[in-house]
Amino acid sequence: MQTPSTTNHSSFVNSNTVHSNGVISTLIDKVNQSIVGQENVTKSMVIALLTGGHILLEGLPGTAKTRAAKTLSELLTLEFSRVQFTPDLLPSDVTGTQIYHKEESSLSFQPGPIFHSMVLADEINRAPAKVQAALLEAMAEGTVTVGGNTMKLPEPFLVIATQNPIEQEGTYPLPEAQMDRFIMKVDVNYPDASAEMQIIDLVRKEELGEVKAGNKEPIELVGAAEGIAQGKEEIKHIYTSQPMKQYIVDLVMATRFPHLYPQSNLAAWIEVGVSPRASISLDKCSRAHAWIEGRDHVTPDDVRSVVNSVLGHRITPSFEALSNSVTSKQIVDELLLSVPLT
Template sequence: MDAADPDDAPGPAAPSAADLPDLSPLIDRLEAAVVGQRPLLSRMVIALLAGGHVLIEGVPGLAKTRAVRALARALDLPFRRIQFTPDLLPADLTGTQVYHPQTGRFDVKQGPIVASVLLADEINRAPAKVQSALLEAMQEGQVTIGDETIRLPDPFFVLATQNPIEQEGTYPLPEAQLDRFLMKLLVGYPDRDAELAMLDLPGVADAHAPEEDRAPLFGPAEVRALRALTGSIRVAPALKGYIVDLIRATRAPHEYGLDLGPLIELGASPRATLALVRSSQGHALLSGRDYVTPFDVKSVARDVLRHRLLVSYEADAEGLCPDDVLGRILDHIRVP
């Protein structure tokens, strides 16, 4: 079955190619602020389109904060950054109740989490209670302070950074929280040409120089419309079956003729199936198409699944990481 055939997927509300917005200016704007990290920038935009959150792993100094701030500026979204530390308290994130003796009442003072774009820096240095507070915000779009529930802005987008867990003072995030991140992105060093070009960016040579201030390309209403449009990108039935097979192969590889059972401790959950569909739709929209292709699925599969796949000690002993196991699955499962 042809995955690109519009008749494969129903839906009168599906957009046509002529209706799709051109998102290349957004990528160009981000690349003007952060050079040499196009995969990171494009995946951040895809996650935003898909309505998910992103976990970014990399050593310090790779412009992760600059990239997130540039995205917020380009979309005219309120941005807040929180430095996660071992002594951070949930109230430092969500806010707290303040007692006023004059009135005898408690008023709610909102925390920095009440923003559209939240950068949780070095998230794997914070204690479990703080992680739990962030988990509620990511999953429910709200925070609870005392007996009051505060809805977070729409859109609400969390980009969390973490240092590799081998570094001192870091702790692995619980599986339940990892599963709430749409993607986990691995950021490496830029190449030599990109590092040279970085020296000419505004505000890089002088750490105290103000960042370039340019008019936003979109606003909050446009972001909400883009998310709705992403959900209407067509996914053919054959591709839906392909995605389900990819996910199920991480749980029961023997059913697909894969000898990976000893290498996998825990496979991806059904939430991963939904995440892979949404991310593939976002990749298609960013590519200017109104339908998903197998290329879209394969392009985002590792980013969506690497943090949801727990490899065994045997895999560690063989020097295999989740990306290696996923590569074998992607190479084996037949593409429609």
């Protein structure tokens, strides 16, 4: 039997989500036509956008991370900027700077690339700490402070950061506090043989002009800020039952007290568990995933579909895990095997 709150929520979702949910599904399909073999990346970027979070894409060069971000922004008709992070980058190169006008003896603010709705921070771990700190304020607060003045960033605002997992020379690893600000971290892997063949065919068609590069036709509703806001509002009304909330809490607590699961490898693999921001993010992303899939309630599959991307980068692995090349995915998979759904 449904509770009154569930019934009310269901009527809201059913009466309002049909159009916006359909457009989001169309959006995902169109991005996937241009970014072959990276369906998980596409869905994760859309979840980050709908939850008001930010996403970190980690993958080897040539895995279409930049293309994915640019294609999404073009389909959404959102203002897009790309910042190539380098060791000599300054905070003002990202946030903007005050310019002095000698003739008028006045200062004016020249906005930086952060003042766009979608910002691609390419190879973010190549920037020094001061630049990362400037970006952290923008991600956490949605504001930028320059010369003592605080300015709001546009709405929606999404940072899509990328980094290379194998090239460590000349890089500045992101501190745990900044990693925690990314609602999701997604591993972008090489496509399989079938997808590789489709990529060759797609690029060949683009060269011949048989298809538009990136399938860049704009989509109505989603391209407008009002449409994005509508999707965000609908996700707030997705129902999460008490058992589902308990499951989320149990997963989070298991990272903090792994010794409570002696039959698993959790105690040996986890040095430090995740923060309360992780449980909030897992709840939000589970609801967004359910909404994209056309459901008005969260299921265990919704939680399991996003848990690797939400918790993996927040867990600090132990020395034993690192020395045995245990990945964050293996740790989260062990978490799922150890924590029962009550």
